[in-house]
Amino acid sequence: MILKKRRLRRDPDVASLKIALMGNPNSGKSTLFNALTGMNQQTGNYPGVTVERRTGEAVLEDESGKSAFLSFLDLPGTYSIYPKTLDEEVCYKVLCDPNDSDHPDAVLVVADSTNLRRSLFLTTQIIDLGIPCVLVLNMIDFARLRGLEIDIQKLSQLLGIPVVTTNARKKVGIDNLKKTILHELHDPAKTFLDIGNFAPSEMLKTVQDMYPGETAYGAFQLINNQTGVSHFELKPYNKAEIKKLITRHHFEKHKIQSNETIARYKAINEIVKECVSINEEEKKKSLTARVDKILTHKTWGYVFFLIILFVIFQSIFLIAKYPMNAIEFCFVKVSEVGQKVLPPGQFASLLINGILAGLSGVVVFVPQIALLFAFIAVLEDTGYMARASFLMDKLMRPLGLNGRSVIPLMSGMACAVPAIMGTRTIPNWKERLTTIMVTPLMSCSARLPVYTLLIALVIPSTHNYGYFNLQGLVLMGLYLLGFVSALGAAFVIKMLIKSKEKSYFMMEMPLYRVPKVSVIGLTICQKSFIFLRDAGKVIIAISVILWVMASHGPPSKMAAVETAYNSPDSAKKYSPQQIQSFIAAGKLKESYAGNAGRWIEPAIKPLGFDWKIGIALITSFAAREVFVGTMATLYSADGADNSLSVREKMAAAINPETGKKEYTVATGFSLMLFYAFAMQCMSTLAVVYRETRSIKWPIIQFLYMGCLAWLASFLVYNLVK
C-alpha cells in the first residue's frame, strides 16, 4: 500500500540520526527523498512545490554489519538560509534553532549539477552553521549532457565535506550515497567563510557565550532573527539582550549580508574554476531554448496555453462524467439493495439517505480530482507551469493574483474542490489565499443543473438572435459573471488583506523534462486519498445533519401529515403512489429543514423567494444540484399529476398572495444570481478549511459570498420586477 507510512522497527542498539534534505527548488530533492526512504510523495520541477514538511524513515546496513536508523526530513526548496518566504522560514527555523524537534544531526544538500555555484552558496552556509553535511550532486546526467565535468575529489577536498553524485530519477548513485551517510558523516567541516570579517566579532562572541556550542555564523543568524523573521520565535531567546547588542554595535543586517554574499560567491567562483571544466564540443544548443521559442511566443504561446486549458477543462467536464456516472450508479444500486434488505425505519434511512448519500457526494468528486491533478502534475513535472506563469503574470498581477493562479481559477469552472487543492503551487501566501477565496465564484459544474432548470423555466426558447439562442446566451452570461466576479473579488481582497510577505515573481525556468509516469500516478493517489480522508469527514458529518433536519420534525406535526393523507377519503381520490409523494412533501414541509425554510423566509422574501425555495437553499448546501431534487419533492405536493416534469410543475405554480405565477422572470433571475454567488457547497468549505488550516477563512468566504448573493439577487429582483 503506497500511501501507508512505513514504520520501521527501532533497535535501541543502532545509532539513530536525523537527516534533513535541503536544496534549491528543482534540484530533484523530493525525488531523492523518495529514492532514499521508499516513502512516496509528490515531486515536480516547479519552484516551491514542497510546501509541507515530509518525513520518512530508513534503516541502513552494510556488509560489515554497521547500521543506522535514519529519519529523513524533506525541507522546502530554498536558495539560501535567509528567509524570504514562509517556506524558507521553516528551513531557517529548523536549521538555526537547536531546540527545534526537527533540528537535524546532518544535512544532505541536494545540488542541481548543472548549476553548481548556486547550490554551493547554500551548501557553504550550512557548513558554516556547523552542521555536518554531504553534498549530493544530483542530475549529474544533465551536467554531462551539457559537457560539464566536475572533479568530485577536489570539490570534496576544498569544501571539507563528502561529495557524491546521483541521478535520483533513475536511482543511480543511491547506494553510494547511503554508504557515505553510514561511514563518512563525522564532525562538522571547518568554517568556509569567516563571518567575523563582516560582522562585529565582539558582538558575535557575546552571543556565542550566551548560546554555548553555537558557531560564529550561527550566532550571526540568531542576531538576524531578531531583526527580521516574524513568524517564528527561536527558544530560548533573549530578545532584549540581543536588541541591546544590535544598537551598541551598530549592527547593519542588510549590509553585512550583502558583503557576506559577495565574498561567499567570490570564494565559490574560485572553487568552481578549479573543479569544473566545460567540454565545449558537447555543449549543444539546448532543446529547452527551442521549445521555449514556441511556448512563450507572442501568439503561439497563448494559443498553446488556451489549448491546454481547453483540454483540461473539457476533460474534467466530459471525461470525468463517465466514471462519475458509474460511481453514482453504483451508489444508487447499493441504496436500492439496502432499501430492500434492511428493515424500514430510522436506521435504514440514516444509513441510506444520510451516510450513503454523503459518502456518494464525496466519492463522486474523485474522478475530477484525479484528472485535474494528473494534468497539474504533468504541467509541473515537464516544466511548463513556470512558462504558463510567465505568460499570465502581467494579467493577474493588478488583481492581487499571481501568474500561477490561472490554472486553479480555470479548473474552478469544473469544480472548486480540486481547484483549491491545486493552489498549492502558488508560493506566496497572500496570492494563494486570494485565489482560494475567489475560485468558488467561478461557475462550477454543480451549478449547471440549477441554471438549466431555471433558464428553461423563465427564458423563452423561441427568441433567437441570428444564430444565437437566448437561453444559451443567458447561460454563457452566467459563466462570464462568475469569471468577472472572481477577478473583482480578488481585487477587493487585495485591498483588504495586508501581508508582510513580499510578492516575488523571480523564478527559475527549469529545463523541460519528460514527465515521469510513476510521479504522476503517485500524485493522483495521494491527492485523492487526502481529499477522501479530510474533506470526506466534514462532508459526511454535514450530510448526516442535513438528513436529520430533512427527515425529522416536531413529532406531532409529522404524525398529522401521515394521518391527513392516509385517510380513506384520499385513498379514493389518489393512487397509493401519489399519496406516498404527498406524505413525503408534507413531511419535508413540517421537518426541521422545512421549519428552517419558513424561518428564513423573511430574509429571502425581498429576493422573491418563498419558504419552498428556502428549503431548497438549505438542502443545496450539501451540493448545489440538490436544488433540483428538493424542488421535485416539494412540488409533488401540489397534487398535479405525476407525468409533469419538475420544470412544468414549477412553471404552473401560483403565488397564493398575488394569484400570479410564482416563477416570474424576476424570481428566476434572482435565483440564478443567488446560485451564482452564494457559497452553497460544503465540500468546498471543507477543502478551504483544510488548505488554510483555519476555520476563519471558510467562514469569511461563506459570509462574503452570501452577502454578495443576497445583494445581487435583491437588486436584480427589484429591477426586473
Place this chain on the structure above:
Amino acid sequence: MSTPIFTLDQLKPGESGKIVSFNDEENALKFMEMGCTPGEVVLMDSYAPLGDPLAIIVSGYKLSLRRSEAAYINIEKN
C-alpha cells in the same frame, strides 16, 4: 566613467551586460542568492508576450523576473 550604467530592464532581447550593483539592499540579497552577483554577465533572453515579466540567462540557467524587479539591477552594457 566610460561606460554608461543601465538597469537590467532596459536591455533588449539578445543584448547582454555585466551586473555592477543593485538599487535595493533587500532585493540585492535575493538576486545574489539566485546567482546574479556583481560581475556576472546576464543575457536578456526574452520578454513575456505582454512585455512583462522578463527572462534572462544568468550563470547557466534561465531566470524569469518582473520588470520592476529587474529595475533594481544596474548593469554595464557589453
